[in-house]
Amino acid sequence: MRERSSRFSGDHTVKTRMTTELSNPLALIAELTHRCPLHCVYCSNPLEMQSRANELSTETWSRVFKEAAQAGVLQADFTGGEPLARTDILELVRAARAAGLYVNLITSGLPMDEAKLAALVEAGLDHVQLSFQGAREEIANEISGARSHEQKLRVLEWLKQHRIAVTLNFVIHRRNIDQLEEMLAIAESSNATRVEFANVQYYGWAFANRENLLPTREQLNHSVEILKRAQERLKGKIRIQFVVPDYYAKYPKPCMGGWGRKLLLITPSGDALPCHAAQVIPGLAFENVRDKSLREIWEHSPAFQKFRGEAWMQEPCKTCDRRDQDFGGCRCQALLLAGDAAATDPVCSLAPLRPKVDAILAGMNSAPRAEIFVKPNWLYRPNPS
Numbered sequence: 001m002r003e004r005s006s007r008f009s010g011d012h013t014v015k016t017r018m019t020t021e022l023s024n025p026l027a028l029i030a031e032l033t034h035r036c037p038l039h040c041v042y043c044s045n046p047l048e049m050q051s052r053a054n055e056l057s058t059e060t061w062s063r064v065f066k067e068a069a070q071a072g073v074l075q076a077d078f079t080g081g082e083p084l085a086r087t088d089i090l091e092l093v094r095a096a097r098a099a100g101l102y103v104n105l106i107t108s109g110l111p112m113d114e115a116k117l118a119a120l121v122e123a124g125l126d127h128v129q130l131s132f133q134g135a136r137e138e139i140a141n142e143i144s145g146a147r148s149h150e151q152k153l154r155v156l157e158w159l160k161q162h163r164i165a166v167t168l169n170f171v172i173h174r175r176n177i178d179q180l181e182e183m184l185a186i187a188e189s190s191n192a193t194r195v196e197f198a199n200v201q202y203y204g205w206a207f208a209n210r211e212n213l214l215p216t217r218e219q220l221n222h223s224v225e226i227l228k229r230a231q232e233r234l235k236g237k238i239r240i241q242f243v244v245p246d247y248y249a250k251y252p253k254p255c256m257g258g259w260g261r262k263l264l265l266i267t268p269s270g271d272a273l274p275c276h277a278a279q280v281i282p283g284l285a286f287e288n289v290r291d292k293s294l295r296e297i298w299e300h301s302p303a304f305q306k307f308r309g310e311a312w313m314q315e316p317c318k319t320c321d322r323r324d325q326d327f328g329g330c331r332c333q334a335l336l337l338a339g340d341a342a343a344t345d346p347v348c349s350l351a352p353l354r355p356k357v358d359a360i361l362a363g364m365n366s367a368p369r370a371e372i373f374v375k376p377n378w379l380y381r382p383n384p385s
């Protein structure tokens with residue numbers, strides 16, 4: 001189970017004029033597997049997933065971690081699918097730690113038990129990011145297509161026994177955004193020092209389920225009030241981050257902190273991507289870590305060069321004062337909504353295609369409530385073999 005988090009969006013923004021000078025990657029997003037016990041309707045994995053047979057070996061990942069550290073990477077984010085589905089997860093944690101990387105496990109908490117958690121901490125795990133589908137069993141089961149909520153609450157209790165950093169990630173949308181108070185109560189009963197309330201981003205499976213996930217404007221406004229109050233009340237105790245749904249924003253998020261600027265993602269089979277969804281962009285060829293070193297890929301891969309810097313930009317981004325803050329938004333969203341990956345992200349209020357996004361929101365917000373709050377026929381993410 002994997003969904004986008006703000007760690008991969010606005011968090012890494014640097015408010016300096018963009019230059020063509022190439023900096024080191026800061027974080028490596030290691031998609032260890034696409035296998036997962038959950039079937040989340042907003043998963044950011046591609047619609048075509050990799051099977052177990054194509055996954056990189058322990059040895060190759062270990063080499064990649066060394067190369068990453070040599071290239072300047074500070075942190076490895078283990079994600080998937082569900083990274084715990086890898087039977088060599090302890091070896092992978094040890095290898096990343098031995099390479100000198102800060103190791104973050106982004107997990108659904110399944111399959112996990114007390115002994116496994118203790119072994120992961122012993123192996124050198126620095127941080128756990130536990131994701132929730134809601135505050136109650138019923139909605140969590142509906143969204144993940146599996147029984148998972150009680151297990152997550154158990155994992156939260158086990159985490160209290162370890163000296164390890166904990167972040168909770170609540171992925172929010174129309175069906176669970178009204179449970180924020182209960183989600184906050186879960187966070188307050190845990191030892192998490194950071195909680196993300198991340199609205200679904202519309203790529204992968206979320207794009208396919210978009211019309212049933214978008215919150216209403218009324219829900220969004222109410223959620224902002226609740227979270228602002230919570231930020232004030234919990235200041236100094238829990239850091240609360242809130243990612244608004246792109247479609248309602250005035251300006252787009254700086255996706256990945258800018259294409260090929262800070263982050264790189266390795267798929268289960270070893271392809272190096274500038275972002276999670278880059279494979280939707282036609283004409284991009286991705287290098288594989290089985291064939292080339294990470295530094296070589298970072299510096300020379302045509303896919304990483306394609307939207308690096310400003311030369312590729314069209315108007316209005318090309319001359320916009322905000323281009324060094326949001327880098328023109330998200331290339332994959334531009335492709336999905338405008339049919340052109342080099343277009344200004346259509347969620348931007350200055351984009352020529354913003355009316356398309358406004359029409360999607362207007363259609364949804366004017367529909368009868370009884371219609372938009374009925375339980376939908378979800379398109380669930382399957383589990384690859």
Ligand code: SF4
Pocket residue numbers: 251252316317318320321322323324326327328329344345348349350351
């Ligand atoms: Fe960002 Fe481009 Fe919109 Fe300016 S026009 S705010 S650079 S997306």
Ligand code: FES
Pocket residue numbers: 203255256259275276277278329330331332333
């Ligand atoms: Fe934003 Fe690809 S997901 S650039």
